[in-house]
Amino acid sequence: MTSLYATAENRPTIERDVVVIGAGPAGMMAAYTLKKAGKSVAVLEARPRVGGRTWNGKVQDASGKEHFIEIGGQWISPDQTRLIDLVEELGLTTFSRYREGQNVYVAPDGTRHTYSGDQLPVSDTTATEIDKLIDLLNTKVTEMDVTQPWAMPDAAQLDAISFRDWLKQHSDDQEAIDNVSIYIASGMLTKPAHTFSALQAILMAASAGSFSNLVDEDFILDKRVVGGMQSVSLKMAEYLGDDVYLSSPVRQLDWATTDPETADALNNVAADVRNGVVDDGAPAEVTAYSDTVIVQAKTAVLAVPPNLYHRIQYVPPLPREQMVAHQHISMGLVIKVHAVYETPFWRDKGLSGTGFGGGRMVQEVYDNTNYGPNLVDDHDAENPHGTLVSFISDVHAETMWALPAKERKQRILAELAAYLGDEALEPIAFFLSDMAAEEWTRGAYATSYDLGGLSRWGHLQNRPTGSIYYACSDIAAEGYQHVDGAIRQGELVAGRILERLQ
Numbered sequence: 485m486t487s488l489y490a491t492a493e494n495r496p497t498i499e500r501d502v503v504v505i506g507a508g509p510a511g512m513m514a515a516y517t518l519k520k521a522g523k524s525v526a527v528l529e530a531r532p533r534v535g536g537r538t539w540n541g542k543v544q545d546a547s548g549k550e551h552f553i554e555i556g557g558q559w560i561s562p563d564q565t566r567l568i569d570l571v572e573e574l575g576l577t578t579f580s581r582y583r584e585g586q587n588v589y590v591a592p593d594g595t596r597h598t599y600s601g602d603q604l605p606v607s608d609t610t611a612t613e614i615d616k617l618i619d620l621l622n623t624k625v626t627e628m629d630v631t632q633p634w635a636m637p638d639a640a641q642l643d644a645i646s647f648r649d650w651l652k653q654h655s656d657d658q659e660a661i662d663n664v665s666i667y668i669a670s671g672m673l674t675k676p677a678h679t680f681s682a683l684q685a686i687l688m689a690a691s692a693g694s695f696s697n698l699v700d701e702d703f704i705l706d707k708r709v710v711g712g713m714q715s716v717s718l719k720m721a722e723y724l725g726d727d728v729y730l731s732s733p734v735r736q737l738d739w740a741t742t743d744p745e746t747a748d749a750l751n752n753v754a755a756d757v758r759n760g761v762v763d764d765g766a767p768a769e770v771t772a773y774s775d776t777v778i779v780q781a782k783t784a785v786l787a788v789p790p791n792l793y794h795r796i797q798y799v800p801p802l803p804r805e806q807m808v809a810h811q812h813i814s815m816g817l818v819i820k821v822h823a824v825y826e827t828p829f830w831r832d833k834g835l836s837g838t839g840f841g842g843g844r845m846v847q848e849v850y851d852n853t854n855y856g857p858n859l860v861d862d863h864d865a866e867n868p869h870g871t872l873v874s875f876i877s878d879v880h881a882e883t884m885w886a887l888p889a890k891e892r893k894q895r896i897l898a899e900l901a902a903y904l905g906d907e908a909l910e911p912i913a914f915f916l917s918d919m920a921a922e923e924w925t926r927g928a929y930a931t932s933y934d935l936g937g938l939s940r941w942g943h944l945q946n947r948p949t950g951s952i953y954y955a956c957s958d959i960a961a962e963g964y965q966h967v968d969g970a971i972r973q974g975e976l977v978a979g980r981i982l983e984r985l986q
């Protein structure tokens with residue numbers, strides 16, 4: 485079969501052992517591991533940069549000074565050991581998030597309370613309910629094998645009930661539910677708690693080791709990479725050199741021959757791969773057609789988020805179960821808010837910059853001041869600036885994008901002021917990360933299944949299709965939806981491919 489992409493002229497055709505599609509942390513790690521093991525690779529990346537959802541960015545203040553920000557993923561937690569080791573191997577260093585002083589809690593009635601430690605300053609009854617829900621979730625985590633959540637004995641039941649309704653089954657304290665819910669709904673999956681299942685929520689917690697780890701912001705938001713998380717992919721790109729092809733979206737992937745037995749002459753249906761491909765994962769001939777280069781290889785790594793699988797035309801089409809499953813995976817939605825101030829004024833007031841408020845538009849805020857210097861081009865100089873980061877998830881994000889820019893900014897800054905005081909109303913620079921507007925991502929932070937989808941189709945997500953291997957943080961076990969998960973996935977598929985290419 486031919487198509488526009490297969491027949492377009494003026495592109496070189498190259499041959500490699502493996503073609504990697506997507507230069508996010510997962511694709512880069514796969515290519516880096518394969519090349520170190522002596523295999524030839526080509527990485528085809530749609531964007532004009534590597535790093536995917538990790539992105540070292542800048543924002544300008546009124547005087548023209550540029551301040552460093554991380555538009556995408558940035559934090560590393562202590563359990564994310566594969567990423568921690570890689571950061572060291574690549575010669576990068578990390579620094580800790582500022583967390584000295586009191587945290588702030590804004591209660592449902594709008595009252596503001598300061599506190600220290602993990603325990604939110606709520607009533608004793610609500611505190612007991614929160615502890616009960618956390619214990620329940622921790623128990624469910626111990627029952628789950630994070631590499632196969634669908635195999636949990638009650639997987640189907642847990643996947644048939646929304647996380648919100650599951651919490652409601654176990655508590656009637658709305659403040660407790662809101663404050664437990666934020667760690668997974670707005671805080672991680674960035675979808676409303678009624679749109680994903682309890683099983684999906686338990687997977688999120690299990691992938692971080694326990695639900696308690698998600699609640700502990702000192703754990704989950706522990707460290708950042710000096711110079712930004714995108715540096716991890718940039719360093720691997722240095723090693724890969726000319727093997728990375730930027731601005732090269734893959735439009736078509738030829739991966740198998742059709743199965744003549746499935747042709748239906750009576751209804752004029754051409755042969756397809758409905759019977760599946762025997763020996764999935766075995767090397768075969770694949771051809772990836774991108775805008776700048778055509779790569780012929782023995783195997784392909786599809787390292788793009790699952791919501792974008794359908795952007796590629798597969799020849800022949802993928803087997804029916806994959807085509808069905810992929811329709812039930814979607815991106816969450818979150819705005820990452822960056823506000824830069826003359827100084828980290830909250831520190832002078834004895835505040836850490838950390839704030840929580842379950843049910844509010846801005847449910848979490850943190851001190852995100854950079855390591856040492858904050859200016860993009862002034863790496864050695866000390867400077868006084870401070871940065872806050874906060875997040876606006878799902879329906880709240882939609883509400884914000886519907887507003888005129890000026891009103892949107894005022895509404896968001898008023899939320900920051902509710903936590904840290906009126907000084908928050910006057911940033912010198914302000915930026916909203918909007919990965920939903922990025923054609924090659926289309927949301928944030930990551931993808932998850934519809935209600936019922938994980939137990940039904942999860943078992944397919946890591947299984948190769950013919951000679952196509954899948955790698956992405958969104959189908960990871962440990963480190964699910966995080967850079968660590970992407971790195972683990974890249975390394976895992978590289979290992980499997982190396983075994984098959986022997």
Ligand SMILES: Cc1cc2nc3c(=O)[nH]c(=O)nc-3n(C[C@H](O)[C@H](O)[C@H](O)COP(=O)(O)OP(=O)(O)OC[C@H]3O[C@@H](n4cnc5c(N)ncnc54)[C@H](O)[C@@H]3O)c2cc1C
Binds near residue numbers: 531788792929
């Ligand atoms: C705002 C935000 C904040 C986050 N915060 C954190 C955090 O603090 N800590 C953390 O660990 N994680 C965080 N994450 C998640 C983390 O960034 C992702 O889990 C990680 O980047 C996923 O890596 P990946 O390689 O699997 O996918 P991606 O990073 O999405 O990379 C996929 C790549 O594939 C490319 N691509 C897509 N389609 C094609 C095609 N057809 N042809 C060629 N290339 C294609 C894309 O351009 C992209 O470069 C955050 C994410 C966002 C968006």
